[in-house]
Amino acid sequence: MIDGIGLQEILIVSTIMFFLGIYGFFTRKNLITILMSIELILNSVNINFVAFNKYLYPNLMQGHFFSLFVIAIAAAEAAVAIAIIIDLFRNIKTIDVEKVSSMKN
């Protein structure tokens, strides 16, 4: 627990961060920056888990471990995503998300 800081304050920070990430996902032009937005989203979820664990149910470490695994998955996701992005870049010389739209309707 952090002295003088309630659970809700941490949660508000993480929620804002989460939706900033979502906003970034909506608006960024570049696939890599979209990937960054996803990292923000996952990071905020981690804060949620950790805070709940610490403030509400400190006798077990469920939230703590969940965050640990989310970090590992974020790494795996980022690796594959960057592989695909680079492949895309090699093929079409751009990673502008709006141009990656050859399939529609």
Added chain:
Amino acid sequence: MTMDFQYTILIPILLFFSFVYNILWGRTRSPKIAGLISTTTILIAAVLSYYTAYQYFFNVGLVNGSYEKIIAFKMVWLHFSDTLVVDMGILLDPISIMMLVVVTTISSMVHIYSFGYMHGDDGFARFYAFLSLFSFSMLGLVVSSNIFQMYIFWELVGVSSFLLIGYYYQKPSAVAAAKKAFIVTRFADLGFLVGILLISYVTGSLDFAVLTDPNGPVMLQGASLGFMGLSVMTWALILIFIGGAGKSAMFPFHIWLPDAMEGPTPVSALIHAATMVVAGVYLVARLFPLFHIAAPNAQYVVLAVGGFTSLFAAVIAITQIDIKRVLAFSTLSQLGYMMAALGASGYGAEEGIGYTASMWHLFTHAMFKALLFLGAGSIIHAVHSNNMTDMGGLRKYMPITHITFLIGTLAIAGIPPFAGFFSKDEILVALHQSSHFWYWVEVITAGLTAFYMFRLYFNVFWGENRHYHHKPHESSLSMTFPLMFLAFMAIVSGGFFMFDFGAFISSNLVPYDIHIHWDIAGLSIFVALIGISLAAMLYLKPSGISTKMATALGPVYKATYNKFYFDEIYLFVTHKIIFNLIARPSAWFDRHVVDGFMNMLAWITNFVSGSIKGLQSGQLQHYAMSFVSGAVALALFFLYFMTR
């Protein structure tokens, strides 16, 4: 006394094996063998059916004054829930046995006939395989012990009909017709399906034995639940009737039947005249107690749709020149009669005369309409054309076809002592009892029927002589034998043996006597004769033959010919008014509005589909926005509107 009827399972099974054999190995053997196998199996099935009928009606006979419903075979098939179980079984009762006889008889004749008609065709084995499949499904349908089993066979019948209509798959029109038949009946079948769902929902059973028990609890269930002013049971039955209307080509689902004439003619005789199209009538008859007791409103719908279809189709038939299409519309009209009779019938031995009449007409109609179609096939085979305008004077070349066709025509026109007279008379009696409006509609239809059928007859066999490329000749024995047999049936299945259907088939399984009502019969004969004379005047060309014909037809023709001095007025009335003002517009309406409606539905769907394509923009971020806003909207809705 109980009899063991288990052997009846063989009737459909045999045909199924014949189908499997022909579809797998038929092509590799000589086509003759394929045909022989199919024909043999259907003949065995026919013999078994006759034996069953004999056993059922004469050996088992009446128990406590009525016929029993016998479950000859039964196995559990599907479990819907712990209580609702669907069987696969065989139900024997008077109407299912009658249908067994009808289907196997007509099917045997068609099998034999096809030997000649389809001779030399590439797909001979395929054709017989499909015929076997069709007979199998149709027999499975008529013996179904529950409505779900019936639905499955119902659809199988639809599939085999699809295959047979589209048999000439090289012909685009044939394939289009097959597709149309398939879609339209599927459309109607969805109604059937929802009806079944509702029935199972309301009654918790799908068994015919339970559903049609007039004293059972089912009759009262669903009456309390209402929906838009009608009870749920009424809705269920109306929806089921929509399914029946689709198969039996009632207005407005009739549009597929005339097009279905693209199939080979024996197929038209079997499927689109005698067996499959009566499935709808059979379905209503199967559920008759339910219609009559639990949902009178639904029964009135049956009457109205049947009555209207019979008139509507008869009017259109006047304008057709393709002989198969004339027969197709006449089939519609006759099916309308059967439906109307069911709609008008009461429940009970004497009151249920409409029920008996409908089944009787189904029986006789199967005989004479198959005869007419096979005759038409024989003609087409000889002339190589479907058009009346290409024919004329054929009586000299094809005597057997001519005589048998005449018998069929007289039977459908309702002239005694041919079969159609008796059954149609009973239908009119039933209508007279229940509704005068529909009675008069059907009387007029009877006149129209006589008119257009004789128009066809005169045009083909009399009229002016054409010059044919090949001299038409009588068909081979394999084709004429079925004609003769069916002509015989068309004579005797009515009243010749003085057996009456009431002794076998009645709405509550209790036999009773049918009398001919000469007051009503007299009127219908008179109307029919008017129709015939009119046809004779217009189409029997005055070339010496007409005088012979006039003497042959006797005083009625003379009277009409002499009394109506004003020929011109007469022609004006018929041609200008009936043709141009009623018949042609009806035909136009049929082709453009009813058909068009179906097309419009497709068009609207397409249009809507096209107008929303922008949603799928290919933009990753739009997808994400839709995703998140969907989630947020759901959350918002359920947090602030649902729970408060």
Added chain:
Amino acid sequence: MEQYVFYILAAIILVFSFLTVTSRMILRAAVYLLFVLIATSGIYFMLNYNFLAAVQLTVYAGGIAVLIVFSVLLTSQLNEKMEQVSLTKALAGGLIAFAGALLTILTIVQYNFRPNGLPELEPSPREIGHAMLNYGDNGYVLPFEVISVLLLAAMVGAIIIAKRPAKLLNEDRTIIDTSYPSDKNAYTSRTKAEIDSLLK
């Protein structure tokens, strides 16, 4: 004292998160992200989850952020600014995100969380290691195994994408098509034809 540290960390997180998703210089955005991740690990430290904070620093800040920076270097001109976001997109996206945030925050603020009040389990490396290899209640050996499969699969996946087909190995630059996607038909048909010729 701790309170103020937290506020500072929170401010860093929020400001740099905002900058990460708005900065038009891509490398800068990556660096801002790095700050956010480091500040988050600061919060973990404050909560006394030292192991997690360390993982956050090494895997997240050290691994993923660096990976991102490398990919940025590979794919972008560094002095180039990204295009301005179109106003409609920014508005629509902002609105949706704002609505979502508002909704969630309201729910969180109104909700009455109930701590179970049990004594805290010391999140020492020893405890963590014990839980990681425990197969009973609150043991994490199974997820640990699954994540190893996942990492293996991700590795294979990344390799398979990075690895050009044998025939294309030396000529991979030749199938680059700059007309994508404005001339869609051209790109599909031409590429196919080119690949066919390459494969022969």
Added chain:
Amino acid sequence: MNLNSFLLMRHELILIAVVLLYLASEIIGGGKNKRFSLNFAVVLFLAVTIIGFLPISTGTMFGGMYQTSPAIILMKNILNAGAFIVFLQVVSWLKKEENDNRIMEFFILIVSTLIGMNYMISAGDFLMFYLGLELATIPMAALAAYQVYNLKSAEAGIKLLLLAALSSGIMLFGISMLYGASESLYFTDLIRTMEMNSMTVLALVFIFSGLAFKISIVPFHFWTADVYEGAPMSVTSYMSVISKASAAFVLMSLLFTVFAQLKEIWTPILYITSVLTMTLGNLFAIRQRNIKRFMAFSSIAQAGFIFLGIISGTQMGMSTVIYFLAIYIFSNLAVFGVAGAIYNQTGKELIDDYAGLYKTNPALTLVMTFGLFSLAGIPPIAGFFGKFFLFTAAMESGFLWLTVIAVLNTIISLYYYLLIVKAMYITPNESPIAFFRSDFYMKMGLILATIGILVIGFIGGIHHYIYNLSFGIL
């Protein structure tokens, strides 16, 4: 914990062993011998599928993190069988020169996703559930991007990966709220402590949208068409059946266990999304020219039907969902098998290209027709029975209007399925796809799918068998 109880996890363990064997064979053989690799992969997987059907006991392990029940095992076996058919159908494509040197990787990835799905189905807590879900998703994105020489493939991969990451991010947020509101992540605890309040409703909505994404429920479905179109044919086929079926199953069991207390919330959610999904899926399907895209929307529409069974909330409804999924898998595999065979042979994947196919390749046409008819729900093919049971289930629970809407939608769907049938049989074509012979594996794949379609419906016992499996849910 002894070895016996460890073997409860047999399905997953075998699959992991298979991955390792694939990897070993790749390392030892260097992937040089193409024929050996393919035969090895397929035969090994056949063994896996068969072993899966051997009797096995059920229970929970790892302190409740892992659980099996007869229904779960059945579902795993269905998935195995479906995956096996995909394997059979993929061989002829992998044989192509363009895939040299990367055959085993394909199998490794696809089996990894299968492991993920199995764990997801068997999960007893949200951590395992989430890991399973990701294991089923991340390699899938790599598979979608597998054809690196095809530009659409990379686009499909990145769209899938990023959107899946977003969806799992949102789902994770939901899971974290659930954790905050109910103390535990174990399902058994959650069932006990779950109560309806704003936090859990929010969590439900977020978790639901994450899974709805996998099942392609409107409005979470947009990725489907693009990814299906861009991914290689076999991957699309795998995604459309195995991925979707497992996610649907998991959604169902989650709703009935963890969220059972929130039934009055999720019932309307399912109602709304189901109607939207059926209708929009159908409307979009009509205008598609590409077979993969077409099947994407068709599978979206089918997903809407699955909800009918879930929403009914009865044992009948739930057993029918499994039944329907099995039929759906076989039907889709029949269609995709034929489309894949044609694509491998000619590179064509537009519906217009299929015109006149009946004249040149009647057998393929027939299989395709069966598949499409089954999807359209035309009796007596299996698909009809699936739909019929779903309708009955919904009807019996009183969802009259939903059933009516569903029936109306089957009419629309009938129309567009017949468009393809029409193209194959009727539409004249001067240069139809020439006759060709498929290889042994492809033939087996198509035959198995066809048998599935024709047999599952007619053998009434199958549905009853599923019905009688104890769910541990009701």
